[in-house]
Amino acid sequence: MMRKLPGDPVLMLGVVNTKLRDFYRDLDDLCDDMQVDKAEITKTLKGIDYEYDRARNQFI
Numbered sequence: 001m002m003r004k005l006p007g008d009p010v011l012m013l014g015v016v017n018t019k020l021r022d023f024y025r026d027l028d029d030l031c032d033d034m035q036v037d038k039a040e041i042t043k044t045l046k047g048i049d050y051e052y053d054r055a056r057n058q059f060i
Helices: 009-022 027-034 038-046
Strands: none
Touching: 009 027, 009 038, 027 038
């Protein structure tokens, strides 16, 4: 399911935050459009101590 995003959490963080900033109004839109699993993204990034902040529309 995560084929469209890097497997490395640090690289994934950069890609996801850039896409959120430039193309998507929120994480749900990104996941729907890219057909990726929101739970997998949040779990992977939580593993490096990042959580999604809806107000900022980024992982912090």
